[in-house]
Amino acid sequence: MGKTIIDKIWDAHTVRTEDGGRSVLYIDRQYIHEVTSPVAFAGLERRGIVVARPAQTTATADHNIPTVNQHLPIEEEQGRRQVEALTENCARYGVELFGVGHPRQGIVHIIGPEQGFTQPGMTIICGDSHTSTHGAMGAVAFGVGTSEVEMALASQCIIQSKPRTMRITMNGRPAEGVEAKDLILYLISRISTSGGTGYFIEFAGEAIRGLSMEGRMTVCNMAIECGARGGIVAPDDVTFEYLKGRPEAPKGAEWNAAVERWRRLASDPDAVFDREYTFDASRIQPMITWGTNPGEGIAINGRIPASADRKALAYMGFRSGEKLLGKPIDYVFVGSCTNGRIEDLRLFARLVEGRRKADGVTVWIVPGSKEVERMAREEGLERIFNAAGMELRQPGCSACLAMNADKVPAGKYCVSTSNRNFEGRQGPGSRTLLSGVAVAAAAAVTGRIADPRHCEE
Amino acid sequence: MIPKFEKLTSRAVPLPIENIDTDQIIPARFLKATERKGFGDNLFRDWRYDEEGRPVADFPLNNNCRFGGEILVAGRNFGCGSSREHAAWALFDYGFRVVVSSFFADIFRGNALNNGLLPLTVSDGFLAAMLTEIAANNNAKFEVDLEAQTITILSTRQSESFEIDAYKKKCLLGGLDDVDYLVTLAPEIKDFENGKLKLEN
Incomplete structure (x- = not known):
C-alpha cells in the first residue's frame, strides 16, 4: 500500500517508537519566540543541560511587542522582561535571534518561509499553534506546548503519537474576488472546529494548486482551527519558485539536488487516507464569521443560521436568521500570521487605493515582518494607505491576540484578517469578525460589513 | 520530574x-x-470575574460547594x-488533577x-451521567484510578474505563519526564542524524 506525504515525512524522522506507539520524532527546525520559551529555557538551566542543536533553532520576538515606536524600549514591564529573557537565553545558548528592529524580524510563521528556513520534507515545531502555516511549503509542521519546546531544545526530538491522515480535496476554481482565506473559513464552517482533531491534513485539488505560496500558507495556517495538528501541501513548482534564492535556501548544486529530492515528495497514488473530504471551490463566496469560534462562518451575503449557538449570539450582539451585511463596525485589523504577508498588503492597497477610510473606524495595518514592511514602503503601498487615511504599523502579532497595546475595546466590532474570534481574543469584551483581506478592505472604506464585490462608491 | 498521578477520589466542578x-x-x-507559577489565579479569568474584578456569582468555580474539587467536567472539544x-499549568495550579x-x-x-x-475522555453518556450526579448532589464524589483506567461515580458505582497510551500512563504513574528520557537517547539521536545526512547526500 502506498504512503501519504505525511507518513513519508513522519516515518523518515522517527528515531524510535515507544511502547503504545508514540514516536520519538526528530525535528529539523524549531522556531521559538518570547512567550512560550522562557519556561523551557529555565528547565534546561534547572537540569544543567544546554541547547542540543542551536543551529537548528531560530528565534524572533513577535507576540507581545508594540507595533509603533519599536526603536524605543518596550514600555510594558512584563512584556519587556519576556523579550529580555529571550535575548539573554539566545545569547547564552548560541541561538540566532531576530529581535525587535532586526531586518529579518517578524511573526515567526511569516519569517520562517520568507527567510527560507522552512523547506519541503522538514519536520518543524514551534510553541505556537499556527506553526501549521509552514506546511504550505511541504513540511510536517505543528504547534507544541512549552514542555515540547524544552524537549526539542534539549534533544532535537519530541515524543508524539503519529497523527491520523486526512485529505481535503478542493476541486474547481474559486470565483473572482474569492481568496485563500475564504476557502479555509468555508472549510472550517463545513467540518467544524473539531472536524480535523486527531488528524494531519493534506490539502489537494485544483483550487489549492492554483493558490500562490502565500495563499497556501493562509490555508495551512488555519488547519489548526478545525482541530487538525497541521496541514500540508505537496511541494511543486510554485513552492520551488518561492523558495529559490531566499537567504537560507540551498544554493547552486545543492539547490538542484534538493529540488530533485523534493519533487518525489508526494502522496503515492494508492495511498489511503484515514479520512477524505471533497469540496467544490467554485461555489465558495467571500466569507465572514458571526460567532465566537472560527467554524461559525457564513457567506458575506448570507444569514446567521437559525440553529446558531445562543451564547455566541449574545456575546456578539447578533440574532439568528439576520444578515451581517450593512452592520456598522468599529475596527479593521489587517495582519497576523494568517494574512500579514506582502500579497495581503498588496491586495488591501489595491482595494483601498483612491478611497478614504470611513469616519469613526480605526484601521490597523500590521506587516508580518520587517521584510514585508520594507517591501510595502518600496512598492508605494504605504503611500496608498496614508492617502486613504490609514497607517502602516511595525511588524508583530498585534491585535490578533492583543498581548500588546493593540486591543479592541469591549463591545466594539472588529473585522479582522486574523485566525481566531474567541471571546476576548482581541481584548476583553472585543467582538471579532474573521474575514479575508477584501472583506476587511470593504469594511475599512464603508465602515460597515460589506460585500467587496459590490461596494463601489 | 512531573508530579506522580495517584489514585484520586474527589468532588467535581461542572463546566458543561x-x-x-x-x-x-x-x-x-x-x-x-517568565516563570511557571501563579497561573491558577487567572484560570477562566473573564468568565470567573467581571470587569471590576468581582467574582461572577453563577460561575461554577465561584460556588462554595465546588471548592476543593480536583476534577473538572467539561463539554466536548475542551482545550481547542x-x-x-x-x-x-493554570488548571493544575488551581488544583485540578483531572479534566473529564x-x-x-x-x-x-x-x-x-x-x-x-489527566485528560480523561469518557462517552457522551457517562459525561451526562456525571453532570446529572453533580446537579443532584453538590457533594457527589468520583474516583479516578489510572492504574486500572477506570472512572467511577461513587454513589451509583457506575463506572467506565478510559484509554491512555502505555507510554504516557507509565510517565504519569511514575512522575517521569520526557526531557530526562530524551537526553538519555542522545547517542541514538546522533546515529539517526548521521544516517539521515547520508540519505540526503
Missing part, C-alpha cells in the same frame, strides 16, 4: 460548555510571566485553539499529559 478554547482557560494577557501550555470531557483538542491533551494533569 462545548468548545472551551485555551483563550478562555487563560487569556493571552496573562501569558507574560492556542497551544499555550499555560492552560494546563467527551473529546479533547490534541495540543491541549498533550500539554496536560506533560504536566501531570
Whole structure:
C-alpha cells in the first residue's frame, strides 16, 4: 500500500517508537519566540543541560511587542522582561535571534518561509499553534506546548503519537474576488472546529494548486482551527519558485539536488487516507464569521443560521436568521500570521487605493515582518494607505491576540484578517469578525460589513 | 520530574460548555510571566470575574460547594485553539488533577499529559451521567484510578474505563519526564542524524 506525504515525512524522522506507539520524532527546525520559551529555557538551566542543536533553532520576538515606536524600549514591564529573557537565553545558548528592529524580524510563521528556513520534507515545531502555516511549503509542521519546546531544545526530538491522515480535496476554481482565506473559513464552517482533531491534513485539488505560496500558507495556517495538528501541501513548482534564492535556501548544486529530492515528495497514488473530504471551490463566496469560534462562518451575503449557538449570539450582539451585511463596525485589523504577508498588503492597497477610510473606524495595518514592511514602503503601498487615511504599523502579532497595546475595546466590532474570534481574543469584551483581506478592505472604506464585490462608491 | 498521578477520589466542578478554547482557560494577557507559577489565579479569568474584578456569582468555580474539587467536567472539544501550555499549568495550579470531557483538542491533551494533569475522555453518556450526579448532589464524589483506567461515580458505582497510551500512563504513574528520557537517547539521536545526512547526500 502506498504512503501519504505525511507518513513519508513522519516515518523518515522517527528515531524510535515507544511502547503504545508514540514516536520519538526528530525535528529539523524549531522556531521559538518570547512567550512560550522562557519556561523551557529555565528547565534546561534547572537540569544543567544546554541547547542540543542551536543551529537548528531560530528565534524572533513577535507576540507581545508594540507595533509603533519599536526603536524605543518596550514600555510594558512584563512584556519587556519576556523579550529580555529571550535575548539573554539566545545569547547564552548560541541561538540566532531576530529581535525587535532586526531586518529579518517578524511573526515567526511569516519569517520562517520568507527567510527560507522552512523547506519541503522538514519536520518543524514551534510553541505556537499556527506553526501549521509552514506546511504550505511541504513540511510536517505543528504547534507544541512549552514542555515540547524544552524537549526539542534539549534533544532535537519530541515524543508524539503519529497523527491520523486526512485529505481535503478542493476541486474547481474559486470565483473572482474569492481568496485563500475564504476557502479555509468555508472549510472550517463545513467540518467544524473539531472536524480535523486527531488528524494531519493534506490539502489537494485544483483550487489549492492554483493558490500562490502565500495563499497556501493562509490555508495551512488555519488547519489548526478545525482541530487538525497541521496541514500540508505537496511541494511543486510554485513552492520551488518561492523558495529559490531566499537567504537560507540551498544554493547552486545543492539547490538542484534538493529540488530533485523534493519533487518525489508526494502522496503515492494508492495511498489511503484515514479520512477524505471533497469540496467544490467554485461555489465558495467571500466569507465572514458571526460567532465566537472560527467554524461559525457564513457567506458575506448570507444569514446567521437559525440553529446558531445562543451564547455566541449574545456575546456578539447578533440574532439568528439576520444578515451581517450593512452592520456598522468599529475596527479593521489587517495582519497576523494568517494574512500579514506582502500579497495581503498588496491586495488591501489595491482595494483601498483612491478611497478614504470611513469616519469613526480605526484601521490597523500590521506587516508580518520587517521584510514585508520594507517591501510595502518600496512598492508605494504605504503611500496608498496614508492617502486613504490609514497607517502602516511595525511588524508583530498585534491585535490578533492583543498581548500588546493593540486591543479592541469591549463591545466594539472588529473585522479582522486574523485566525481566531474567541471571546476576548482581541481584548476583553472585543467582538471579532474573521474575514479575508477584501472583506476587511470593504469594511475599512464603508465602515460597515460589506460585500467587496459590490461596494463601489 | 512531573508530579506522580495517584489514585484520586474527589468532588467535581461542572463546566458543561462545548468548545472551551485555551483563550478562555487563560487569556493571552496573562501569558507574560517568565516563570511557571501563579497561573491558577487567572484560570477562566473573564468568565470567573467581571470587569471590576468581582467574582461572577453563577460561575461554577465561584460556588462554595465546588471548592476543593480536583476534577473538572467539561463539554466536548475542551482545550481547542492556542497551544499555550499555560492552560494546563493554570488548571493544575488551581488544583485540578483531572479534566473529564467527551473529546479533547490534541495540543491541549498533550500539554496536560506533560504536566501531570489527566485528560480523561469518557462517552457522551457517562459525561451526562456525571453532570446529572453533580446537579443532584453538590457533594457527589468520583474516583479516578489510572492504574486500572477506570472512572467511577461513587454513589451509583457506575463506572467506565478510559484509554491512555502505555507510554504516557507509565510517565504519569511514575512522575517521569520526557526531557530526562530524551537526553538519555542522545547517542541514538546522533546515529539517526548521521544516517539521515547520508540519505540526503
